[in-house]
Amino acid sequence: MPSIKLADIPTTAPKKADKEQIKEEMQTILKDLDELQNLLYAEHKHSLLVVLQGMDASGKDGVVRDVFGTMNPMGVVVTPFKAPTAQEMDHDFLWRIHQHAPGKGTIQVFNRSHYEDVLVQRVHKWVDDDVITKRFGAINDFEKLLRDHNSTHILKFYLHVSQGAQMARLEERTQDPRKMWKYNEKDFAEAKLFKKYQKAYEDVFKECNKIPWYIVPADHNWYKEYFIAKTVRDTLKSLKMKFPKLPKVKNNEDVKP
């Protein structure tokens, strides 16, 4: 991936995208996803790791609900990563992440991820750049481990919102009684660091690109969710999965009550 300037990339749906048409197509995609997830589970060979990253209010929770919430929860696990606990801080930064790596046949969604350790910690200068550089290397090694040693397919999405859309959504949290629970008194202070976060993300895209990033225009929820659902569907389809054949059926004689 060549150097990326987030400011040059649109945060809105492409002009040619027709909202009504896409909403219709979305129904087909969600049906496909349900089928493909069932097949993934049945075949028990591959696994899928979906990494959702983005600024506050970029719509990660919405993706979890509207894209992954329609599948069978037996094979779909969502793990949010918040501030680390004391026990987690006693270990390397990937320790708590690795525990939630997907097992064969399952889809694991990370709502925030190991990337926070090279984003929030960097923007706030909690660690120096030498540590950040080492972490980039460790992240690349870690993703390679999952890919090469457990057939884990990794999809990394950056939910790309404009500063205006972010601010409007944060304001909404202070007004809408159904959204107030999401309000955090630090949100507006963090929002002021928007450009610093974008810069830190640009470095992530440059340093941790052995498994590519998808930059998702995220100002319009309908487009963002379509983009991600379609990418997941196409990825699962490309695996050419097959239902396992029936094992040799035992003679009834073998089944003794």
Place this chain on the structure above:
Amino acid sequence: MPSIKLADIPTTAPKKADKEQIKEEMQTILKDLDELQNLLYAEHKHSLLVVLQGMDASGKDGVVRDVFGTMNPMGVVVTPFKAPTAQEMDHDFLWRIHQHAPGKGTIQVFNRSHYEDVLVQRVHKWVDDDVITKRFGAINDFEKLLRDHNSTHILKFYLHVSQGAQMARLEERTQDPRKMWKYNEKDFAEAKLFKKYQKAYEDVFKECNKIPWYIVPADHNWYKEYFIAKTVRDTLKSLKMKFPKLPKVKNNEDVKP
């Protein structure tokens, strides 16, 4: 570490080693270890990972009991790695290992380890050499992660027994009523693969040497335990640990019932 031929390395205590003198020195070392482990726990900065590898009956359990069993179990954790469970098999081979990486201030002893995945699996040809090569790389990345991102000091010991000593100990398990529980019907079949295991170990020493291996002469238990205890003691000593100073004591006024 240059290429190693295990057949050329003695399995017995050096001739100059005086058993009585070493047993006496061992008492001092164990006292030092107890102090140093307490300091490690109190300082809460470093951690120590001890990897014990060796053929069946090479005396790993004895090391656990006689070297690590004398320290405070609050800060010493021993984890044996046996055949992986179904859940563990659904993940990459380092998944179950990473969960047991030591937290700051603790000593973690692996009784067998991630190295089994490039030893027993290789000798039995359960995986091909391409997978083994990839695993060597993943192991190096993993040990680097622990070292660089959690101040984990890693000591890797190979308990080097002769084929004769191994066979005598396996025989003992069939005779001594206190040792029969250790007998496994596969032991003698595995013992026939002694040379193949040695060859697989030699490759491990060559491919995974960024953190060095200690080859421990292990035919004499007193010498083997002394060697390991001394190495652990010297390693902990080299960390120049200090007890944390008293934090600012609050005025009694602040403590209100």
